[in-house]
Amino acid sequence: MQIKKQDKKQGLIEVIPESLDDLWHLSHIIQPGDYITTLTTRRIQDNNSGKTRSDRGVKKTFYLSIRVEKISFHKYTGMLRLTGIIESGPEDLIPLGSYHTINVQINHPIQIRKTWNKWALDRLNEAIEASKRAPEIIVAIEDNITELGIIKQYGIDYIGPIIGDISGKRNIQKNRKEKIDEYYQQITDTILKHNNLNKLIIIGPGFTKNGYYEYLTDHYPEIAKKSILESTGAGGHAGIQEVLKNGLIESLSKDAKIAKETTQVNKLLEEIGKSSQQVTYATKNTQNAANMGAIEQLLVVDNMVRNPEIQQIMNTTENMGGHVMIISSEHDAGKQLEALGSIAAFLRYPI
Structure with a gap:
């Protein structure tokens, strides 16, 4: 992943995804309500054409911006699809307010305008650093x-x-x-x-x-x-x-994400097995701990980061000086955390 452009005042970052890993990271960084701009292709109705196939329209490529409503990442097809309402673009080609799906592609720039929480910036930087490493x-x-x-x-x-x-x-x-x-x-x-x-x-x-x-x-x-x-x-x-x-x-490899995640989930399970008061899990318990400023490290399964209640816990944790670790749902450690309610925390002190 490369950062091509950044405007902190506008909350705008333009990135170039370089791998399937980068698309996966973006699928969790981008949230509903974010403003996305990229070069896209859409079939436009050509009413002036006399061709028999004119009803199918003509493919045209242009810059377009949408307000995201739906995000879907398909690992096996290598596709990241963002669906939302068109908010800007060439009005002679597309009706503003209509729906459009952007297929985010490897090596194609995409602009993201959003409120950048610390965990989202951390994840972006993690993707950038990971792209420099050999597998x-x-x-x-x-x-x-x-x-x-x-x-x-x-x-x-x-x-x-x-x-x-x-x-x-x-x-x-x-x-x-x-x-x-x-x-x-x-x-x-x-x-x-x-x-x-x-x-x-x-x-x-x-x-x-x-x-x-x-x-x-x-x-x-x-x-x-x-x-x-x-x-x-x-x-x-x-x-x-x-x-x-x-x-x-x-x-x-200290930078191997899956290894770090697996280690932390294993530590969590060990503490739970000892009936330790230094950990907690499930939404209600974790929310209480976050509100008390007791969370040292929060573990969240990636498929829950768009949940408003979970986002609130994540933001509260960071505002109180805690660290958020997003755990992939694609490996065993993530599935073990899912079984505990998809969220858990290491505490600064027993509560």
Whole structure:
């Protein structure tokens, strides 16, 4: 994410989203009532055309501004759609007051005019910093099946399974090593699709991870230098979740959003398990704590930030000097927080 223009007096920031992560961040930064301006395309009725297809109109591109009413982000299609009432634009082309949907696109500027709360500015800065970092990839490898977990801002993108055509009967299959190398190369080819790798975390319950690391050392030494090995009790999704929960990712990359979120939710669950008076959860309890100025850190699931009651708690917390952490609903820690009412807090003192 890049900031192209900023006018603090008008509450205007123009940004350029550069990735799917950036679109996801914008889907939570932009709120109903915000004023959005961007270059858009709309089919305009051409009443002067004599063509038989004139009833379909002509596509024209122009700048247009809407007052947002609905925000929808679709991770699998990579689309962020903003729907609202048109408030400004070329009046000869579009009727003001009608509805329009803007498809926010990667590498296309968008202007956001709004009241910028601290948590929204923090999230924007977080997206900008994250865009400068290379990704971490988890390789959950077993004898003949591997899954990759690409660590994104919103959670884990799972890739796989990658299946190896390897027989377990070493003496019968003479070309076993060749098949193993083909399997390892399949995995590596998938990894190489992601440029500027930061860390490769190779995990699994057996010794296959060691064999794969040796393969990287022989054939891809630059990747091997960025790799670490970690034993887990399971492979696949379960193994990936295991390393997220054990703090390994956070120790390797202090900026990995999912690792920080998972760590905080785990701490919360531990405190709840001890019947600690230093935490609280659910809307009513958290609201009381916020009003008393007792919240040190507030945890909120991202799909609740548009709720007016939750927004009030967030604003009160920040006004009282507390910190707000938005937790993605796309990973396990977010789902655990949802089960507690989607909001919780670490307290400065028991209440």
